[in-house]
Amino acid sequence: MRICSLLPSATEIVCALGMGKSLVGISHECDYPSDIAELPKVTWSNIPQGLSSGGIDAAVGSALAEAKSLYGLDVARLERLAPTLILTQRLCQVCAVSDSEVERALSTLTCKPELLYLEPHSLDDILLTIEQVAAALGCHDRGTRLLARLRSRMAAIRRASEHLGKPRVVCLEWVDPPFCGGHWMQELVEWAGGEDALAHRHRPSYRISWDKVLEYRPHVIVLTCCGYALPRCLAEGRVLLRMPNACELPAVRDRRVFATDGSAYFSRPGPRIVESLEILAHLIHPERFAPPPLRDSWARVDLQQAALQ
Numbered sequence: 001m002r003i004c005s006l007l008p009s010a011t012e013i014v015c016a017l018g019m020g021k022s023l024v025g026i027s028h029e030c031d032y033p034s035d036i037a038e039l040p041k042v043t044w045s046n047i048p049q050g051l052s053s054g055g056i057d058a059a060v061g062s063a064l065a066e067a068k069s070l071y072g073l074d075v076a077r078l079e080r081l082a083p084t085l086i087l088t089q090r091l092c093q094v095c096a097v098s099d100s101e102v103e104r105a106l107s108t109l110t111c112k113p114e115l116l117y118l119e120p121h122s123l124d125d126i127l128l129t130i131e132q133v134a135a136a137l138g139c140h141d142r143g144t145r146l147l148a149r150l151r152s153r154m155a156a157i158r159r160a161s162e163h164l165g166k167p168r169v170v171c172l173e174w175v176d177p178p179f180c181g182g183h184w185m186q187e188l189v190e191w192a193g194g195e196d197a198l199a200h201r202h203r204p205s206y207r208i209s210w211d212k213v214l215e216y217r218p219h220v221i222v223l224t225c226c227g228y229a230l231p232r233c234l235a236e237g238r239v240l241l242r243m244p245n246a247c248e249l250p251a252v253r254d255r256r257v258f259a260t261d262g263s264a265y266f267s268r269p270g271p272r273i274v275e276s277l278e279i280l281a282h283l284i285h286p287e288r289f290a291p292p293p294l295r296d297s298w299a300r301v302d303l304q305q306a307a308l309q
Contacts, residue, residue: 004113010089179206192284
């Protein structure tokens, strides 16, 4: 089997199933585990580098309005790699190469690989995609064992948080402009012992007004910015804290505004969604859940530094 993964989450699933050696190509965003770093990249981003989050939002909106592709796909390299299976998605045209572009490329390939679309909208769906990939790779037993471990860890968090207070939480997938949590994010917050009434359950994230955040008065704000590692997400936290009347929010007054490595965890629907749950549980209920031993996974936004910038 020769696997080409166009999704970071799919790459992680393949490796978690012990099938990493079957990968022959990956996307430009695949960065975990580290031993896949030297594999050929078959995609690239068409969004200019160095833009602010507001600039990225404008560039994405303009490209979508003009029906332009946000990502490129190296069809010639795909032909040379001759995959037998391509893992891709139809969940979000902003997050990866579109399904229409993948199918257009497939029609020109002489190797004619199988396509497997992964489309998780919920926590259950994420676990189902692991089962689907295991079936496609012929390693059902490995998939069963992996899922048992993940479900056990998730259930432990849910049980421990079940009878705790439910503080108001806002998870933002983008800051400028603000986008609420989508798909599985509301469930993650609930399982971690909080409530995010602004999230869009099992549906894509969408733009919300800052006034809605002010009206909701969250006790905890967690930035899970899609595609951003921790350092860039921290910078977005400082942008958020300069928004009108941000200092009036309970989360800001109590220094409970957190930046996370959204790219590695919350916006990546693979095995590390369990780590995402463990991070959230600690941020929402630090008195009950110890910080998970994950390097550079989250940090408190420095209010003093934000005020000075």
